[in-house]
Amino acid sequence: MKKKYGLLLAMIVALFMLVVPMSTQHAQAATDDSLEKIQKKGVLVMGTSPDYPPYEFQATVNGKSTVVGMDVKIGKKVAKDLGVKLKIKSMSFDSLLVALQTGKVDMIISGMNPTPARRKNVDFTHTYYQGGYDIVINKTDTAKYKNKDSFSGGTLGAQTGTTQYNAAKKQTKNTSVKGMTSQSDLILALQSHKLDGVAMEKPSAEAYVSNNKQLAMIPSDFNMSSSATSSAIAFRKGSTSLVNKVNVTVDQIKKDKLVKKDYLPAAGKYLKTNTVNTSMGxxxxxxxxxxxxxxxxxxxxxxxxxxxxxxxxxxxxxxxxxxxxxxxxxxxxxxxxxxxxxxxxxxxxxxxxxxxxxxxxxxxxxxxxxxxxxxxxxxxxxxxxxxxxxxxxxxxxxxxxxxxxxxxxxxxxxxxxxxxxxxxxxxxxxxxxxxxxxxxxxxxxxxxxxxxxxxxxxxxxxxxxxxxxxxxxxxxxxxxxxxxxxxxxxxx
Structure with missing residues (x-):
């Protein structure tokens, strides 16, 4: 999925954790009032990186640029069930976990997968979506590439630090794997033939291919664990009461199949609206x-x-x-x-x-x-x-x-x-x-x-x-x- 901790951010987080008094951390662990604080504040701040359609992206709604997508619908549902207002704070994906740990945001819904490494630093809800990975290629190369094994001697791109980037590094042979920080940069590199393919999540791959006739997608055939292909909501470590409450909402979303029936189709409509007029004016x-x-x-x-x-x-x-x-x-x-x-x-x-x-x-x-x-x-x-x-x-x-x-x-x-x-x-x-x-x-x-x-x-x-x-x-x-x-x- 999206990026894990960068080395730089990890060092900064470590420095911040040294600054926070240990007594405060013990006190937070002993008295979990995370749910009470949110309900008392009346606002739930959701951190997200709106550059990852159909999960979260910008669209023009009533003449105003607005963050929309599947994850935004989930955030609104969570806030409604908590009885509070939702506030969306946008930033780069690399900054989200640090923002959560330093109190800039209350939760992260940004296509984040609950890997064991991340669980050491934040608490996750139950997963709300199970996806997979595909590889986006130029349509002219459909006869040449069939899966990850077809890129021997070529160059495969992926977002730096993501699970698909790591998988491409480990599960391909004689393939040069190039990482970039943005999916739009990767697609640009693909179309300028600096890359032969781009590994990304299936919904994002479908979004790019459906809106760009020069692109096509093929199965990746990566051997991935379920935690590496699922999405969950992240909260600060020790927010047990808040996580338990939100799990009720997440379970209801999965039971009613709202992601496939409502949230993804709604995101698709915004994607089509975005590509009706793509002029810079x-x-x-x-x-x-x-x-x-x-x-x-x-x-x-x-x-x-x-x-x-x-x-x-x-x-x-x-x-x-x-x-x-x-x-x-x-x-x-x-x-x-x-x-x-x-x-x-x-x-x-x-x-x-x-x-x-x-x-x-x-x-x-x-x-x-x-x-x-x-x-x-x-x-x-x-x-x-x-x-x-x-x-x-x-x-x-x-x-x-x-x-x-x-x-x-x-x-x-x-x-x-x-x-x-x-x-x-x-x-x-x-x-x-x-x-x-x-x-x-x-x-x-x-x-x-x-x-x-x-x-x-x-x-x-x-x-x-x-x-x-x-x-x-x-x-x-x-x-x-x-x-x-x-x-x-x-x-x-």
Whole structure:
């Protein structure tokens, strides 16, 4: 099925678990009030990754982009039986288990299979769906490929870390197995003949084939356990009362065969609606939303990053007593640490790490993480700009009776800003592009929206072309504006 823990996420989870006091964990185990908490809160937050039709995907409903699919119908049924409202929180599949363990979501319904490895970290309900695996190929290759054994000497693709990826690695011979993080990327690679086949779940394979006449599907013949081909709902470890209550709903869904009779057919209708008009113009609202969030993140991060940068730069240049020395060392350590770690890890740490103590929204977490990252780089630009100002300027200001603070504020910093303006402009342009990283925690910026459009329309290249053009327009426009102000500064 979908992806298991990535190594990076596993390390972060392990770090978080060390932060949580052991006494709290024992207390939770002793008193299970998980059901009572949800009913008292009145809202059940469902985490999902809406890029996996027909389980969960985006569709335009009454002019609004909405998460739909088989799993969403199940989530609504669970919430209704609990007597609460359902709230859907979208994010990448890799982030879901961490989000569950850090309290960002109350449950996961996202085509997740209850493998033994996952059961060590979360509690699962009874399975609500039993599926299987097929291999999607180009229709022109139907005579060449019959099952997994036909790919000897070829290349078979699958989502990295999934059960089908592991099965392909173990159960094929003389076959190169290539993993990618997204099914839409895999289909794109298949159609561009970089892959010979893509192993995926049967319902997803059927969805792609039924909506793309250039594709076909063949049986995989993988030897898989029942846990690797079934889907269940995940809850935090120790949520026994909540799991038991939801099991009643799951059992009822299976007894009434609601998945096959109602939920899958309903998802199929949305899939057909999505492919009626797959033009990029039809999704202009999605791209506009992506631009909006990209600009919000960039502008806020530049503003707060500049303030943080000034503080860090001044702290790094502090000279004198013990306190100033300590500030200088702390600022230096911060800058070196931030510059020495990937921004993706920082975004995840702020969102999930602080989530243990403060439930910050994804957008706020993204702005905080990018601002902190930008501040470290801006600090070095500002420090270099201050050092570039001639010492005579400081001496002249001091001779006129200006204090150190006023000298820095009115004489040194304005000249430093003029010198480093091109570097600051470059940082602004970079942040426009780097804002795409926050898509991993579910912020609906341009990259996130393009992935949704790709999964909705089954078109791989067109959405990529659109966001390339949009990013170019944003960066080119910003460059022209920054160059205008640069010329004004030079003229002054």
């Amino acid at each position: 039809h999704y202009w609202k999605a791209f506009l939303t992506g631009i909006e969030y990209t600009l919000i993140i960039t502008v806020c991060s530049v503003f707060f990053g500049f303030i943080i940068g000034i503080i860090l730069a001044l702290a790094r240049m502090a000279k004198g007593g013990v306190l100033k020395t300590a500030l200088r060392w702390l600022a230096t350590a911060y800058v070196e640490f931030i510059r020495g770690t990937p921004m993706m890890v920082q975004v995840m740490f702020v969102y999930f790490g602080l989530g243990l103590f403060v439930n910050l929204p994804a957008l706020t977490s993204g702005i905080i993480a990018i601002s902190l990252n930008s501040g470290a780089y801006v600090a070095e630009y500002i420090r270099g700009g201050i050092n570039s100002v001639d010492d005579g300027q400081t001496e002249a200001a001091r001779s006129l009776g200006m204090s150190n603070g006023k000298t820095m504020r009115y004489v040194v910093l304005p000249q430093a800003l003029k010198n480093i303006w091109p570097s600051l402009g470059n940082e602004f342009i970079t942040l426009i592009k780097d804002s795409s990283i926050v898509s991993i925690i579910g912020v609906t910026e341009l990259i996130y929206q393009s992935n949704i459009v790709r999964s909705d329309t089954y078109r791989g290249v067109a959405p990529i072309v659109v966001i390339m053009v949009l990013y170019f327009i944003l960066t080119f426009t910003a460059s022209r504006i920054l160059n205008y102000f640069e010329r004004k500064m030079q003229h002054d």
